[in-house]
Amino acid sequence: MLGRLFKYEIKATSKILVPIYIAFIAITAISRISIELQVDKNSPLYFISDIGFLIFMLSAMTIFVATAIVIVWRFYRNTSSDEGYLLFTLPVKTDYIIISEFLCAFLWSIVMSVVVVIGIFLMIFNSNVGGITINFPYFKEFFSSLNFDGGKVIFIMLLDMTISTLAEIMAIYCAISLASLFKKYRLMLSVLFYIGLVIITNTLDILVIRIITHNFIPQTETISETYDTATFAEAWNSLIVPSLVSEQVIIDLIFLITITVVEYFIVRKILRKHLNIC
Amino acid sequence: MPILEIKNLIKKYHTKNVIDNISISVDSGKIIGLLGPNGSGKTTLIKLLAGLLTATSGDISIDGKKIGIETKAIVSFLPDRPYFANWMKVHYVLAFFSDFYRDFDMKKAMEMLELLNIGVNDRIKTMSKGTKEKLNLILVMSRDAKLYLLDEPIGGVDPAARDYILKTIISNYSEDSSVIITTHHIADVEKILDDVIFLNNGKIELNSAVEDLREKREKSVDEIFRENYKC
Amino acid sequence: MDWEIKSDRPVYLQLVEKIQFDVVSGVYKPGGNIPSVRELAAQVGVNPNTMQKALVELEKKGLLYAKGTSGRFVTDDTKLIQEIREDIAGENARIYLENVENLGYSFDEAVKLLKKAMEDK
Numbered sequence: 026m027l028g029r030l031f032k033y034e035i036k037a038t039s040k041i042l043v044p045i046y047i048a049f050i051a052i053t054a055i056s057r058i059s060i061e062l063q064v065d066k067n068s069p070l071y072f073i074s075d076i077g078f079l080i081f082m083l084s085a086m087t088i089f090v091a092t093a094i095v096i097v098w099r100f101y102r103n104t105s106s107d108e109g110y111l112l113f114t115l116p117v118k119t120d121y122i123i124i125s126e127f128l129c130a131f132l133w134s135i136v137m138s139v140v141v142v143i144g145i146f147l148m149i150f151n152s153n154v155g156g157i158t159i160n161f162p163y164f165k166e167f168f169s170s171l172n173f174d175g176g177k178v179i180f181i182m183l184l185d186m187t188i189s190t191l192a193e194i195m196a197i198y199c200a201i202s203l204a205s206l207f208k209k210y211r212l213m214l215s216v217l218f219y220i221g222l223v224i225i226t227n228t229l230d231i232l233v234i235r236i237i238t239h240n241f242i243p244q245t246e247t248i249s250e251t252y253d254t255a256t257f258a259e260a261w262n263s264l265i266v267p268s269l270v271s272e273q274v275i276i277d278l279i280f281l282i283t284i285t286v287v288e289y290f291i292v293r294k295i296l297r298k299h300l301n302i303c
Numbered sequence: 304m305p306i307l308e309i310k311n312l313i314k315k316y317h318t319k320n321v322i323d324n325i326s327i328s329v330d331s332g333k334i335i336g337l338l339g340p341n342g343s344g345k346t347t348l349i350k351l352l353a354g355l356l357t358a359t360s361g362d363i364s365i366d367g368k369k370i371g372i373e374t375k376a377i378v379s380f381l382p383d384r385p386y387f388a389n390w391m392k393v394h395y396v397l398a399f400f401s402d403f404y405r406d407f408d409m410k411k412a413m414e415m416l417e418l419l420n421i422g423v424n425d426r427i428k429t430m431s432k433g434t435k436e437k438l439n440l441i442l443v444m445s446r447d448a449k450l451y452l453l454d455e456p457i458g459g460v461d462p463a464a465r466d467y468i469l470k471t472i473i474s475n476y477s478e479d480s481s482v483i484i485t486t487h488h489i490a491d492v493e494k495i496l497d498d499v500i501f502l503n504n505g506k507i508e509l510n511s512a513v514e515d516l517r518e519k520r521e522k523s524v525d526e527i528f529r530e531n532y533k534c
Numbered sequence: 535m536d537w538e539i540k541s542d543r544p545v546y547l548q549l550v551e552k553i554q555f556d557v558v559s560g561v562y563k564p565g566g567n568i569p570s571v572r573e574l575a576a577q578v579g580v581n582p583n584t585m586q587k588a589l590v591e592l593e594k595k596g597l598l599y600a601k602g603t604s605g606r607f608v609t610d611d612t613k614l615i616q617e618i619r620e621d622i623a624g625e626n627a628r629i630y631l632e633n634v635e636n637l638g639y640s641f642d643e644a645v646k647l648l649k650k651a652m653e654d655k
Contacts, residue, residue, distance in 0.1 A: 026403075029402050029403065033399060033402075036395070037388075040390065102388075107382070107384045107385065107386045108386055108387075108388060110355070110380070110382040110384065110386040111386045111387070111399075113354070113355055114353050114354060114355065114375055114378070114380045115375065115403050115404075116372045116373070116375040116376035116403065116404070117372065117375075117403070118372060297357075298357050299357075300355055300356065302355065
């Protein structure tokens, strides 16, 4: 049943998102080409090369927003509007309904990230930035100077991104579910609840970390000092790596997982006992 | 064993008892009309039976089972709204029902769609309101369920569509299942009913066989209803 | 007579009347079979249980009989059909006479009215 629900979620959402992602790649390719044209500064057509990068940035933001909107809209429609009649009279557990949407949202988040990376790659590869040609040898050299602590860094980064994304999605679901308890102004209430959840979560997060690490001294070390003088590699190795491979991050991740689980049970309770389809 | 058994059912919203201690027993092979003015609790009761709402107290059992996944598998619910998104195509909707409901009779659905000239590639967006309602009805009736819940099935449709819907309900009749219809259009519907239940302010004011009413009161159910509720 | 079923009288009685009429007027032939309960109910637009009740009533009268699962058939007893036909016709005649008498017509005038009605047709 979970598989079937997931299948239909994908079917419904891919109709909108896949064309958007393809369009993004196409626009990125065109942007790149327009930059490469290197139209003469004096020609009235100069703007074509100039706006190439801008177009890319805008379309990257657009697919991010589009993905977010689809995730939010899908959950809202399924739980608070007429389509909820169809979904919640199916002989399936509410858990499965929530999880199928959750996983679908997560899948699109990953796809979107991958697509953005591809886009960035299309834009910068083999291009000339400040006299440096970005190509394979460059990447090889760049990454070799970075410390990855035997893969730990990559692992923690991926774990962090995954858990953060999952927590984000569940927070959105929780906000929408809480708003659905009311009859009117649901959209506005969803936003308010979401902001509220973010504030509460972040505050608790910092509190929990401080308490556990017995660290009540606020961070005074300013990162900007070190950035000025160091190369990216030095900043990476001396700042970013230690902050990732630390107790703090582990606590943070466990905390996020806990919050996500709590929010899941809130969503579940609301959808099972207080379903309010208007 | 009755196909539906409701005992002392109460549903509270804030401080109000929207369903106020009702008890009903419905046997198999019956077509029941659930009538009442707006706000009487009709739709709330239907939603409780469909598993969309949870009762505050009391018992509901459908075919001996408590409301849950098991009853959702044997209850076929037609809401008073179209519940398919406009972008969907007919074959998507058919596949959906077929995938999730073991009792869905694809052949029956296809036959009924063909009789109405509805194609599998038709998009919901292009359909008239009447056609959408017929499509919804076909899907609900193509399930071999034990209890059919039809919430205002003929509201706002033209007479031809209405006749089609009523005939479909009759043709689908089975001794192993029952149908509960809520409606405001009593005159159109009363000839297909076995029993009628009047609901008002969450309470049952009348629960009787239709023919008994006609015999005793020498009036149609429509007339009796109008007298009681002066709509 | 059309299936004009009214809702202010018990439906099953009206169904009995109508089907009986169809049998005696030859719409359903003696020994012939009639549609199933569900088909008839859908045709007329009435509740199947009510239709069933009407058919059972006609079985009791002897006009119909059920042959296991093959459905229902009209009786071969043409004498019975004839009797009922005469009963209905007789009743119609009686009502006619009563109506025109109430209007003040004598029996002979009533007969003249019938002849005129026949010519006008």
